[in-house]
Amino acid sequence: MSIPFRQETFRDDFTYRNSAEAVRRFPFPFPQDAYMYSVNIEPHVSVDPGSVYEHTFDIDEHYIAECEDRAITLGKTKNRFLALPHMMDAQWDTLELLMTSMARDYPDLFALSRDGAKWHWMNKPLNIDQHFVFGDTRTLPYAPLEYISRQGQGDFILLDQREGNLWVDAGVVTTQADWSLAFDVGMSFNEWHGPVPMAAEIGVFDRALKFLLMLQHGAPVRRLNWTMTINPRLDTSPEHYDQWGPDRASVTPENVGAKVHLRVEVQTLFRLPRSNGVLFGVRCYLASLNDLVTNPAWGQRLHRVLRDLPQPLAEYKGLVRYRQTAVDWLKQFDQSHS
């Protein structure tokens, strides 16, 4: 299989587009007409060849452009890679997991050969050919987590487990939905999820935490999360709200289909073998409303979900400014409903 990688941008002129195939495999996140928080965690096993769930880390047509966008963000802004010193083993664990998975799942794109601690990594799409010594940071141009994250799609956050909790102690975060690694590093799982309205009351995070503390090596899990973003912008960090926040006021009935994007995160969680840490992968998929309504069932359902979304959730997800415009526009795709 060879993937036709696109040349595109996630900023300035926003040339990001989905092919018909990318829309077909988009992880549409709503199993019902109404949305509510739940412990929607399931085993991260390979299903549906061709889907985003086929491989441990999905690589798609946006791979090269996303890696380029991450390099820009890492170069221009501070604190997008952070790691507390006790997370070094977890960093190497992550590098190993990504390299072995990518080489196994996409043998025509990536290759890894290992002779004891002497490793040879080849990344054909990015033209990387790297010899290094596993465990020796001096043999890589970046820290292990930053090195491999620069070659992966989505954010990678490392959690340390202690005192019956998980702590956000390292990460590379450049494709986030309005949260800040610099602000959250060192926080516990509960503090990190503290601000989500309506979820704490129904015990979602307590149960999710208990479940994740028991997460076992070899049995990763995944869940979906979603929000919306104006323009296909990967980096919507709170530190740069001044750059993307005003976009929300730019939505009109004429441009809503092209500007408003559903932003779906396929979140994966892996127990890391050597460090006993947890890798939290947050892979972001973007599709415009125009993309989504090419599937009639999605257009209808998205109309109902957005229309009926409880106000506190709409506020938390930052949709309030343009929700009504989007609902009004989507209504034409929900004719069976008055």
Next chain:
Amino acid sequence: MSAMRNVVVSRIQSLAPGIKEFTFVAPPGEELSRFSAGSHIVIHSVLKGKPHHNPYSLLGSPDDPHWRIAVRRQEVSRGGTAYMHEELKEGDTLRVSEPINLFPLVRLGRKYILVAGGIGVTPILSHAREMSRLKMDFEVHYAVRSAEFLVLSDELRALAPGRFYTYFDSEQERPDFKQLFGNQPLGTHIYVCGPSGMIDACLNAGRAAGWPESHLHSEKFLAAEHGEEFTVVAAQSNVTITVASDTSLLDALEEAGLNPPCLCRGGACGQCEAEVVSCDSEFEHRDIFLTDAEKSSRKKIMPCVSRVKGGTLILNI
């Protein structure tokens, strides 16, 4: 929830009367994963037709291509240790879980005191190895019945030169926990593994000295995932199934062609909740979804992780 794999027994070695060390390698073409200090694996074995699931700590180095465990034959044998001692041969293939760690290293400690009693030395050795690698400040206290049971001590002594202390029951020696914990810097962690009496004495001494619970660690194994065989009747579909002792209720229902809803398969999401019509035995609720009141009501069960202790369970599915 645990992932399973096969391993091949590459070496069996007697360490002391009633104690053997086993080395496992991956089957040809495969690789064993690394693991973290304090990890155990669960070995599945069948002895005289009865399945056994026994946890054993990994004592070797995570950088080795093999896994090592040590097993003491239990006098009143839980079948698993008898199987390991009498049936298992080099070259045999075993079904085991991937490593699980419920006794993990807290990497932010200032100093560590490792305490081992008897065969409880196995996870202590893996911690000592890790602490030595990470250049942490630690000391090891190792108590055994008599000198001949001081297994694996060469490796320990090499990892903790000058900080390795032994105690022999036969000489009326035992660690003085009160004194040991009385004078340690703030931020010291205790790791203890051994007979339950020793663990209690050690942890209680730590508490008495004012140590926070988060700094007192004793080995825990994964709670049994399996249990007794029982019968389940799916009332709506009018199907009767036997749930074997090493099969989950959810797996048994699926094997019988029923498709109950499920998602996490770990007792957290609530999807698989089933309504109980009746049950003539005890429930074993292992989920984290139902409230305590729901659990004691005998009206609900989560088939992905929970079961009953024999008898017949009738579900409204």
